[in-house]
Amino acid sequence: MDVKDIIKKENFVYGKSKVLTDNPMHYCPGCTHGVVHKVLAEVIEELDIQDKTIGVSPVGCAVLAYNYLDIDWHEAAHGRAPALASAINRLYPDKFVFTYQGDGDLASIGAAEIMHACNRGEKQLTIFINNAIYGMTGGQMAPTTLEGMKTATSPYGRNVALHGYPLQITELIAQLPGTCYVTRQSAHTPGAVRKLKQAMLKAVKNTLERKGTSFIEVVATCNSGWKQSPVDSNKWMVENMFPKYPLGDMKDI
Template identity: 70%
Template structure:
């Protein structure tokens, strides 16, 4: 049992049964309206619950909106420095190889500050799962340009749109990771419709099953929204994502060995 789990004790004639509550904690949601993080949390929690691995799962969250995940999913958590979640997850997995270890990271954290950490963890083939939430912006710290910001996209630091000549090309880090020999499963999903959520859940389940089979690193990118950073309503954000991000970040599985 994790420390924060409420335990309902059911006393039978011969034994004592402990009944676990739902993995999603009853805390007030901190995310902005329309944010994709809440849906992703629910999917991850459902898979952990269905696989009955709550007590064997350890999440690693770094800096950014992703750090709030420990407020909502009732498992053991570690907090890493900005971008360093793959390094901490590597140590955790090697020290406790029987555990299901995953990182939960945003695009500014993983693709920019933590680029070296994720590349080398993937190249080594660490037996962990990486959840990479890509909303093409630094969400928590003011909406600055990230490596994943699209060409021409307006952000707090590119008020006239991202200029390739000045700011460099948009990074497709998931495609880069799929080329590394240590990755076994690399996929890009979304969570904007019920059908998309079902596909995402199937991918999450497969990733955790790969951990069971010691197959190496599974990497799931989730293309998401940032209504506050994009300065759009939740409905507009979904439409903008479909019209602009999906053509560039094409959904589907890039690698499955």
């Protein structure tokens, strides 16, 4: 059978979601952001909530996420996305509100906002991309940087006596009574992407049912910041990130 006979409309099984726009993404080759955008777009398409979804984008690489998902967006000041999303979900209780933040945005400058939003049990979803580095600004050390990991601002590796320990913020958030679903996922293999989609589906449904705050951490790569190829970054992530940031559900009620 020839390839031309297979590539026909009736044989189509999987492709780009309609919620994604046609703009080429500005992310580096192999960046996990693209996979998470795609999974989110597929969930929004499946649940048919494109016209009632409001996203709050962070400061970081995903600041331009409004170019890629065809939904309503709001841009927040650095780290303040959960506070902004709180206001939006209270004003529009019938909408689905989510924030999309990186580790520099959420775990550092925005640590207070995410803690209090989760503690209040705001009816919103937070997608947290953890790549242990400040990606957009050139690979500086973040609160989540691993012990001994070399970055632009820790050229001899993170020294815990000087810089403190890597912050496992998802574990802290799971302790808060306002959260209903807290999980840590990844997107480096087809299986991990399928699991991420299931988690995303559950979190979005929880938010639509106004059960409480849902929180999904995605352990991600930053191949430009880590100075590795996309394939090597995935291997490095499995070997070094997963022992410190183990995958799985931390809370599901």
